[in-house]
Amino acid sequence: MRTQTELARDLMAARERTDELFRLVRPDSLYERPIPERHRIVFYVGHLEAFDWNLIGRYQLDLRSFQPEFDRLFAFGIDPPPGQLPADRPSDWPGLAEVERYNQRTRDEIDDALAEVPEALLHVAIEHRLMHAETFAYILHNLALERKTAPPRPAPLRETAKPEPGWIEIPAGSARLGRAAEDGFGWDNEFQAHTVDVPAFSISKYKVTNREYLEFVRSGADAPFFWTERDGEWFWRGMFAETPLPLDCPVYVTQREAAAYARWRGKSLPTEPQFHRAACSPPASGNFDFRHWDPVPVNANDAASQSAPAQMFGNGWEWTSTVFHPFPGFEPFPFYTNYSEPFFDGEHYVLKGASPRTAACFLRTSFRNWFRPSYPYVYATFRMVES
Numbered sequence: 352m353r354t355q356t357e358l359a360r361d362l363m364a365a366r367e368r369t370d371e372l373f374r375l376v377r378p379d380s381l382y383e384r385p386i387p388e389r390h391r392i393v394f395y396v397g398h399l400e401a402f403d404w405n406l407i408g409r410y411q412l413d414l415r416s417f418q419p420e421f422d423r424l425f426a427f428g429i430d431p432p433p434g435q436l437p438a439d440r441p442s443d444w445p446g447l448a449e450v451e452r453y454n455q456r457t458r459d460e461i462d463d464a465l466a467e468v469p470e471a472l473l474h475v476a477i478e479h480r481l482m483h484a485e486t487f488a489y490i491l492h493n494l495a496l497e498r499k500t501a502p503p504r505p506a507p508l509r510e511t512a513k514p515e516p517g518w519i520e521i522p523a524g525s526a527r528l529g530r531a532a533e534d535g536f537g538w539d540n541e542f543q544a545h546t547v548d549v550p551a552f553s554i555s556k557y558k559v560t561n562r563e564y565l566e567f568v569r570s571g572a573d574a575p576f577f578w579t580e581r582d583g584e585w586f587w588r589g590m591f592a593e594t595p596l597p598l599d600c601p602v603y604v605t606q607r608e609a610a611a612y613a614r615w616r617g618k619s620l621p622t623e624p625q626f627h628r629a630a631c632s633p634p635a636s637g638n639f640d641f642r643h644w645d646p647v648p649v650n651a652n653d654a655a656s657q658s659a660p661a662q663m664f665g666n667g668w669e670w671t672s673t674v675f676h677p678f679p680g681f682e683p684f685p686f687y688t689n690y691s692e693p694f695f696d697g698e699h700y701v702l703k704g705a706s707p708r709t710a711a712c713f714l715r716t717s718f719r720n721w722f723r724p725s726y727p728y729v730y731a732t733f734r735m736v737e738s
Contacts, residue, residue, distance in 0.1 A: 352535065358473040359465050365480040366458070368641070368710075369399055372487050375499050382441035385493035386728055388431055391441065392494075395487050397450045400457040401425035403476050407461050407468055410686050414460060421445070421453045427689075428486075433725065474536040475687065481710035484641070488708040489728050492590050501591035514599055514650040516563075517556040518737075519629065519660050524549060526627035529678045530717040540691040541717040543680035547624050554621060554629045555734040557649040557661050558669065559612065561587070562598035567612050575604045576727035590644040599648040601662075601732035606670045606700045606724035609733035618735035623673035623719075625736055626703045630663040630716060637665030640711040646730075647707075660734065664714050667732035668702040675699040675721040699723055706730035 353361070373381075373396055384391045390398075401422055408414040409422070416422055424445075429437060465473075491499060530537040531544040561578075565585065568574050578596065579586045585596040604612070606620075613619050621629070638647050652662045663669070676695055683692050702720040705713060707730065722729050 353470070353474075355466065355470070355473075358470065358477065361477050362465075362473060362480075365477050365484070365710075366399075368484050369480055369487070372484060372491065375491060375502065376494065377498050377500065378447070380494065380498035381447060382444060383494060383498065384437075385490050385495075387436050388429070388726075389490055390429060390437070391439070391444060392490070393444050393447065393450065394425060394428070395483065395490070396447070397421060397425035397453065398428065399480050399483060400454040402479055403461055404457045406476060406686060407464075407472055408457065411468060411472055412464050414464075417456060417460075418453050421450075430694075430723075433723075471536060472686065475684075478536075478538075478710075478712060481712065484710065485706065485708040485730075488590070488644075489730060492588075493728060496591065496593075499591070511599070511648045511651050514557050514560065514648065518553040519556055519658070521549075521552050521554055521625070521628050523551040524628060526624040528624060528627060528717070530715075534717070537715070537717055538690060538719075539682065539684045539687075540675075540677065540719055542682070543678055544717075545679055549624045549628045550738065552621075552625055552628075552736050552738050554625065554660055554736045555618075558601035558667060558732045558734050559609075560599055560649055561596050561602045564602040564604070564612060565596070565598070567615055570615070572611065572615075573608070575602055575608065577603050587645075597646070597648070599650070600646040601649050601667045603646070603667060603730055603732055604670075605727050606722070606731075609670045609731075610672065610724075613733070613735045616735060618737050620670055620672040620733055621736045623671050623701050623703065626663070626669065626671055627716060629660050630703070631659070637662055637705075638707045639665035639705040639709050639714065641708060643707045645707065646732075663703075664705045665709070666707060667704070667730050668706050668709075668720055669704045670731055670733045671701045671703060673701045675701050675719070694721055702729075702731055 376392060381392045381396065405422055405426060409416060525546045526549050527544060527546050529544040530541040574580065577588050579588055586593050587596050610620055637652050646666050649662060674697055684690060699721040702722065
C-alpha cells in the first residue's frame with residue numbers, strides 16, 4: 352500500500368513524464384493530428400489536467416469550476432468506428448497559451464487539496480496519466496520525424512544471438528484472472544478475481560519476430576503498419592529514425608494480422624486464461640517502464656529463463672483471442688463509469704503484458720488492455736499456442 356505522501360510524489364513524477372513527452376513536439380506541430388482516428392495533439396495537452404480536475408476538483412472536492420468549457424472540451428478521448436473519422440480543424444481549438452494557463456491553475460488547485468483526496472482517486476489520476484504517456488507515445492510515433500525533437504540516444508544494447516524458436520509445455524491447471532479487493536488498486540474491469548480451468552497447451556517461447564513475419568509477407572500477406580519498403584528492402588519506422596528492419600525484434604501488428612499469421616502456421620493466438628497460465632508473474636526487468644523507445648530483440652530479456660516463455664511482460668503488448676468482456680461481478684467505478692463498459696461491445700480484444708512505453712505499475716498480471724482488432728498503431732505483438 353502506498354502512503355498519501357508517496358502517492359503525491361508518484362503524481363508529480365507522472366506529470367513530469369507526460370510533460371517531457373509534450374516537449375518533444377515542435378511548438379508549431381501541436382495542432383497536428385498524427386493518427387486520423389485520434390484527437391489533435393493539443394487535446395492531449397489539455398486532457399490530462401481536465402481529467403484530474405473533473406475527477407478530483409469537481410467530483411471529489413466539489414470545487415467551483417473556473418473554466419467549464421475546457422472541462423468539457425478536454426474531458427474525453429475518441430474511439431470512432433472504422434470509417435467515421437473526426438473532421439475538426441486546428442482553428443476549432445483554443446490557443447496553446449490559454450490551455451497552459453488552464454493546466455497550471457488546475458494543478459495549483461488540486462495540489463492545495465491533495466491531502467483530502469482518497470487513495471483510490473489518486474491511483475486513478477496517476478495511472479490514467481501514465482496510460483496516456485503510452486498512448487501519446489504511439490501518437491507521437493506517427494508524427495513526421497522533422498516535427499519532433501529526439502532525446503539523447505540510450506546506451507546501445509549488447510548483441511544477442513539469433514533467437515531459436517521453441518515451445519514451452521504448460522500443464523493443465525487453473526488460471527486466476529482478475530483482482531480481489533485485498534490485492535490493492537485495480538481498474539473496474541480487473542474485478543472480480545476468479546479462477547478458470549485451462550487444459551494443457553504449448554506456447555511459443557518467444558514473441559513472433561520481424562524475421563518470421565517477413566516470410567508471411569513474402570507469401571502474399573500485407574506488410575505491418577510499422578514497415579516501409581524501398582527498392583526491395585524493408586525498413587522499420589522507429590520513433591525518431593528509420594532503420595533497416597530489425598529481424599530479431601518482435602513484429603508489431605493488428606489482432607487480425609496476428610490471427611492470420613497464426614492460422615498460416617497452423618496455430619492460434621492464446622486466450623486470456625492461457626496467457627495467465629504461461630506468464631505466472633512479471634520478470635525482474637525487461638523492455639518496459641520507458642526504458643527504450645523501440646523494441647529490442649525477443650531474446651534480450653534481462654530475466655530470461657529456459658523453462659518459461661520470454662518477455663511475457665515488456666517489449667510489446669500481446670494480442671489474445673479473447674474478446675474484451677466483463678468479469679463476473681463487474682461494477683463500473685461510480686466516478687468513471689465509462690472507463691470499461693462502453694468497450695464491452697464485442698469489437699475489442701484483450702491484450703496482456705506491456706510495451707516499451709508501459710509504466711511499471713501496469714505489470715500486475717490482472718491488468719487488461721484492449722483495442723479494436725484492426726487498430727494498427729499500438730505497440731502490440733503476439734505469440735502462438737497449440738493444444
